[in-house]
Amino acid sequence: MAASSAISSTPSSFLHKDVNLSAFPSSCSNRSQFSSSKWGKTRSKNIVSVMSPQQTERKPSTTGSVKNVMTMTEKILAKGSERSQLVPGDNVWVNVDVLMTHDVCGPGSIGIFKKEFGKNAKVWDREKVVIIPDHYIFTSDERANRNVDILRDFVKEQNIKYFYDITDRSDFKVNPEYKGVCHVALAQEGHCRPGEVLLGTDSHTCNAGAFGQFASGIGNTDAGFVLGTGKILLKVPPTLRFVLDGEMPDYLLSKDLILQIIGEISVAGATYKAMEFVGSTIESLTVEYPLSMEDRMTLCNMVVEAGGKNGVVPVDSTTYKYLEDKTTLPYEPVYSDSQARYLSEYRFDVSKLEPLVAKPHSPDNRALARECKDVKIDRVYIGSCTGGKTEDFLAVAKLFLAAGKKVKVPTFLVPATQKVWMDVYTLPVPGSGGKTCAQIFEEAGCDTPGSPGCGACLGGPRDTYARMNEPMVCVSTTNRNFPGRMGHREGQIYLASPYTAAASALTGYVTDPREFLQ
Numbered sequence: 366m367a368a369s370s371a372i373s374s375t376p377s378s379f380l381h382k383d384v385n386l387s388a389f390p391s392s393c394s395n396r397s398q399f400s401s402s403k404w405g406k407t408r409s410k411n412i413v414s415v416m417s418p419q420q421t422e423r424k425p426s427t428t429g430s431v432k433n434v435m436t437m438t439e440k441i442l443a444k445g446s447e448r449s450q451l452v453p454g455d456n457v458w459v460n461v462d463v464l465m466t467h468d469v470c471g472p473g474s475i476g477i478f479k480k481e482f483g484k485n486a487k488v489w490d491r492e493k494v495v496i497i498p499d500h501y502i503f504t505s506d507e508r509a510n511r512n513v514d515i516l517r518d519f520v521k522e523q524n525i526k527y528f529y530d531i532t533d534r535s536d537f538k539v540n541p542e543y544k545g546v547c548h549v550a551l552a553q554e555g556h557c558r559p560g561e562v563l564l565g566t567d568s569h570t571c572n573a574g575a576f577g578q579f580a581s582g583i584g585n586t587d588a589g590f591v592l593g594t595g596k597i598l599l600k601v602p603p604t605l606r607f608v609l610d611g612e613m614p615d616y617l618l619s620k621d622l623i624l625q626i627i628g629e630i631s632v633a634g635a636t637y638k639a640m641e642f643v644g645s646t647i648e649s650l651t652v653e654y655p656l657s658m659e660d661r662m663t664l665c666n667m668v669v670e671a672g673g674k675n676g677v678v679p680v681d682s683t684t685y686k687y688l689e690d691k692t693t694l695p696y697e698p699v700y701s702d703s704q705a706r707y708l709s710e711y712r713f714d715v716s717k718l719e720p721l722v723a724k725p726h727s728p729d730n731r732a733l734a735r736e737c738k739d740v741k742i743d744r745v746y747i748g749s750c751t752g753g754k755t756e757d758f759l760a761v762a763k764l765f766l767a768a769g770k771k772v773k774v775p776t777f778l779v780p781a782t783q784k785v786w787m788d789v790y791t792l793p794v795p796g797s798g799g800k801t802c803a804q805i806f807e808e809a810g811c812d813t814p815g816s817p818g819c820g821a822c823l824g825g826p827r828d829t830y831a832r833m834n835e836p837m838v839c840v841s842t843t844n845r846n847f848p849g850r851m852g853h854r855e856g857q858i859y860l861a862s863p864y865t866a867a868a869s870a871l872t873g874y875v876t877d878p879r880e881f882l883q
Contacts, residue, residue: 433449433450434702434704434705435450435451435701435702435705436604436639436641436701436702436705436706436707437577437604437639437641437677437679437699437700437701438579438601438602438604438639438641438675438677439451439452439453439601439604439705440699440700440701441560441561441562441578441579441699442457442459442562442579442599442601444560444697444699445459445460445461445462445562445579446458446459446460447460451601452601453601453602453603453604453708454600454601454603455600455601456598456599456600456601457598457599457601458596458597458598459562459596459597459598459599460562460595460596461493461562461563461564461591461595461596461597462493462558462561462562462563463493463494463495463551463556463561463562463563463564464493464494464495464563464564464565464588464591464592465494465495465496465497465547465551465556465563465564465565465566465567465570466494466495466496466497466565466566466588467496467497467498467499467500467547467565467566467567468498468499468500468501468502468509468512468513468516469500469501469512469566469567470566470567470584470585470588471496471512471515471516471519471566472512472515472516473585473589474566474585474588474589474592475515475516475519475589475592476585476589477585477586477588477589477590478588478589478590478592478593480589481589481590481593482592482593486593487523488523488525488592488593489591489592489593489594489595490595491523491524491525491526492526492527493595494523494525494526494527494592495527495528495551495554495556496516496519496520496525496527496528496529497529497544497547497550497551498512498513498516498529498530498531498543499544499545499546499547499550499818499819500818500819500823500825501819501825501826501829502531502534502816502818502819503534503537503815503816503818503829503830504825504826504828504829505826505828506826506828509825509826510534513530513531516528516530517530527554527556528542529542529543529544529550529554530542530543531543537783537786537816537817538783543783543817544782544783544784544817545780545781545782545783545785545786545817545818546749546750546753546781546782546817546818546819547565547567547750548565548567548569548570548572548573548662548666548750549572549662549750549753549754549781549782549785550781550782551563551565551572551573552572552573552575552576552658552662552687552691553691553782553784554691555688555691555692555694556573556692557573557575557576557578557580557691558576558578558688558692558694558696559576559577559578559680559684559696559697559698559699560577560578560696560697560698560699561578561579561696562578562579562580563578563579563580564580564581564582564583564587564588564591564597565580565581565582565583566582566583566584566585566588567582568582568669569582569666569667569669569750569751569844570582570583571665571666571668571669571673571674571675571676572662572665572666572750573662573665574665574668574675574676574677574678575658575661575662575664575665575676575678576658576678576680576684576688577677577678577679577680577684577698577699578677579675579677580665580675580676581674581675582669583597600637602637602638602639602674602675603638603639603707603708604638604639604640604641604701604705604707604708605630605635605638605639605640605641605673605707605708605709605710605711606641606643606707606709606710606711607626607640607641607642607643607644607710607711607713608643608644608710608711608712608713609622609642609643609644609645609646609647609713609715610644610645610646610712610713610714610715611645611646611713611714611715611716611717612646612715612716613646613656613715613716614715614716614718615882616720616864616877616878616879616882616883617715617718617719617720617862617864618660618663618757618760618862618863618864619656619660619661619663619664619862620663620751620752620842620860620861620862620863621718621719621720621721621862621865622646622664622713622715622718623663623664623666623667623668623670624667624721624722624723624728624731624860624862625713625718625721625731626640626671626711626713627667627670627671627723627728627729627731628721628723628729628730628731629711629731630671630711630729631671631729632670632671632672632727632728632729633671633672634671634672634729635668635671635672635673635674636672636673637672637674638672638673638674638708639673639674639675639676639677640665640668640671640673640675640676640677641676641677641678641679641701641707642661642664642665642676642677642678643678643679644712644713646715647661647678647679648679648681655681655683656683657683657756658683658684658687659754659755659756659757660756661678661683662750662754663751663752663754664676664678665677665678666750666751666844667728667751667844670728670729670844670845671728671729679698679700679701680698680700684698719733719734719735719877720733720734720735720861720862720864720865720877720878720879721733721734721861721862721865722734722737722840722859722860722861722865722875723846723859723860723861724737724846724859725846725848725857725858725859726846726847726848726857726858727846727847728844728845728846728860730846733877734861734865734868734875734876734877734878735877735879737859737874737875738874738875738876738877739874740838740859740874740875741838741873741874742774742838742839742840742859742869742873742874742875743774743775743837743838743839744774744775744776744777744831744833744837744838744839744840745772745774745775745776745777745839745840745841745866745867745869745870746776746777746779746820746821746822746831746839746840746841746842746843746851746866747761747776747777747778747779747841747842747863747866747867748777748778748779748780748781748815748820748821748822748831748842748843749779749781749819749820749822749841749842749843749844750781750819750822750844751842751843751844752841752842752843752844752862752863752866753779753780753781753785753820753842754781754785755784755785755788755789755792757842757863758778758780758785758788758789758802758863759792759794759795759802760862760863760864760867761778761802761806761863761864761866761867762794762797762802762805762806763794763795763796764863764864764867764868764871764878764881764882765805765806765808765809765867765871766794766796766797766800766805767881767882768868768871768881770809770871771808771809771810771871772809772810772811772870772871773870773871773872773873774869774870774873775812776806776809776810776811776812776870777811777812777815777820777821777830777831778806778811778812778813778814778815779814779815779816779817779818779820779821779822779830779831780814780815780817781817781818782817783817785817786814786816786817788802789801789802789803789806789814790802790803790814809870809871811870812831815830815831816830821833821851821852822841822843822844822845822850822851823845823850823851824849824850824851824852825852829852832851832852833851833852833853833856834852834853835853835856836853836855836856836857837853837856837857838856838857838859839851839856839857839858839859840858840859840861840865840866840869840870840875841858841859841860841861841866842860842861842862842863842866843858843860844860845858845860846858846859846860859875861875862878864878864882865877865878867881868880868881
């Protein structure tokens with residue numbers, strides 16, 4: 366099926382065949398060369414499962430101004446632009462519901478805002494701007510510290526309502542307002558709401574699409590304009606539909622699913638496209654254990670690694686339950702209509718998938734974890750907006766508990782937010798007899814959990830905790846493995862799920878978690 370063809374979402378449009386990952390070439394080596402190896406043959410545009418999902422009929426919206434057949438993304442942007450209908454390629458001015466910025470891009474965005482709107486200009490809505498220091502926080506770097514000072518001054522000047530400040534970097538716990546990684550904090554603090562438009566000066570803002578909203582990263586120039594007007598000019602993206610069916614095996618996590626998808630379509634396969642995730646694996650009404658909100662965040666978080674403009678998951682009871690104690694603001698979810706048209710549709714039988722890694726130096730350099738068993742590693746890093754949430758640490762603890770062994774390489778743990786850090790130290794791990802993650806990590810010989818934040822995910826100043834300051838091989842639950850991403854340019858990063866990262870920590874080699882979970 367040509368990627369450029371517009372097709373309907375009926376299952377009869379596709380042939381049915383099994384996905385057989387074991388057919389991939391075994392090409393892991395201990396020291397990968399600096400190039401993203403491609404599979405020998407041309408990649409299929411569609412992976413199709415044996416099972417066809419039940420198609421839930423969605424009638425065109427009859428509420429508000431949106432009344433025509435559209436995808437979720439098209440409906441959200443139609444609502445935001447006060448249009449009754451949009452099609453891919455339309456350019457529209459969209460009203461922004463939330464704008465987020467942080468310590469890396471905030472100062473630049475503020476500078477552009479003041480230059481273009483005036484030194485005494487006021488932001489369009491002080492309650493719709495969310496400012497979250499999180500990237501370069503626990504460092505002695507003067508320029509990094511100055512960035513947070515600039516944010517603080519701007520918040521005071523503009524009377525911004527939502528600013529999650531840190532004033533004492535020596536002990537994050539004495540800063541009750543400090544949260545940590547912006548994308549996880551946005552969800553925990555109730556800034557993610559179905560049907561809304563959320564923009565942020567960070568490429569992984571697409572994380573919030575897990576809540577059935579349009580969420581995308583923007584640059585400082587666009588952010589400066591949004592600060593002054595509350596609007597942005599957007600081109601409506603076409604939508605790729607990903608149908609995930611089948612019961613998730615107990616050795617897989619959502620990180621494996623998104624690595625599978627990116628490996629299939631490549632890092633350019635969704636360039637300026639929406640990625641919509643549906644299917645029985647996700648939907649709470651069709652499987653006993655649907656993907657949690659944190660699972661869905663992991664899926665949407667990495668759509669940008671495929672070039673995606675945004676990722677989105679339909680709202681269901683799982684979404685509503687998560688939001689119960691997060692927000693009191695009204696919101697209106699939207700759903701893709703049954704006759705909505707998609708650029709392409711991909712189907713996966715999740716029950717047949719195996720644990721994966723993305724080898725250096727690209728997120729689409731996909732390989733089976735078991736095929737990389739001879740890759741010796743120097744360290745393991747568990748953290749970030751992708752792999753540093755509460756459920757990620759519970760997964761690591763579960764595998765350590767099942768194995769009953771100590772790690773063989775330094776294993777660094779960086780909770781995404783202060784709430785996640787508290788969960789690591791207080792939540793009992795199921796089946797552990799009341800032990801917390803922190804206790805299990807200590808028994809396994811891991812490093813003491815670090816201060817919540819982005820940590821070494823994007824390298825940062827040289828004194829950043831767990832930064833790779835020497836050429837090393839690291840298995841990481843983060844989202845990117847480009848040269849220099851976590852510090853040293855000659856460092857090699859294998860992206861993996863928390864299960865695979867934990868299993869690799871116990872052996873000192875890239876390891877399939879089934880060695881300990883089955």
